[in-house]
Amino acid sequence: MAFRNLNRRAQINNETGLGTNTALSGGRFFAKDGRANIEIRGLHFWQRLNLYHTMLSMKRWKFLAAIMLFFIGINLIFAGIYLLIGLEHLSGMVANTYGEKFGEAFFFSAQTFTTVGYGRINPVGFLASFVASFEALTGLMSFALVTGMLYGRFARPRSFIRYSQNALFAPFKEGVALMFRMVPYTKNYLVNVEVKVSIAMKVLED
Known part of the structure; x- marks a missing residue:
């Protein structure tokens, strides 16, 4: 089954917060190790x-x-x-x-x-x-x-999960879905997995 582009004129936007370049304004929502990229202000050091x-x-x-x-x-x-x-x-x-x-x-x-x-x-x-x-x-x-x-x-619980390097949009159930792979890299098995994904992207429409 061939893949198709949603918008051929869409450009990559690295400032969505989910990119790989943290030097740009905004940065990533989450670091690669899973920690939230949040800066706390207005509190003293001891607080x-x-x-x-x-x-x-x-x-x-x-x-x-x-x-x-x-x-x-x-x-x-x-x-x-x-x-x-x-x-x-x-x-x-x-x-x-x-x-x-x-x-x-x-x-x-x-x-x-x-x-x-x-x-x-x-x-x-x-x-x-x-x-x-x-x-x-x-x-x-x-x-x-x-x-x-x-x-x-x-x-402390650890996920020991690795994700695919790239994600893609592919046909799925008479529509298009975002797809990526995830797998445990230890001797564990995933049963009844429930995943919540947050995505931010910029798409130029006609």
Whole structure:
């Protein structure tokens, strides 16, 4: 069955919002990864910030980098607190230089934060013990939050669907219809599929 053009004089319009060129005015309605191409204005940064959603939607390497930076940063902060309290309140330290002492305070903080606690270094006095207890509580809560975010990232539904590169108009049921192909690229099957398509185009009529 031969295809026919709706209008031979119709010209391609790349500013409909569904084109492939995002540099033109208007841009795409949706990005190629399915995210809505929407710019929110009139709200402050803290009103638009959603840390949980950001952590769920960011790329995998950015998520892992954020977790590592948080882990290193929080232990640097607690190591600095132990230095302010006084390293004499940490029993079992064998370092001599200031840098080595800070390193031992950092790794003691990491062991306390992860609730490992090897036992060679232990806090002495109320203030150091209070800080260590608070750090252990912070570590437990942090691991619970990270575990929830990891589960949210793995449990988030994904479509795993690919679409044909081109769409076309072809005869269909005594008329003309827009046709394109879609297929799951994992070991899944589509059953009772319902698709809603939005299209914006400019057609020059006689």
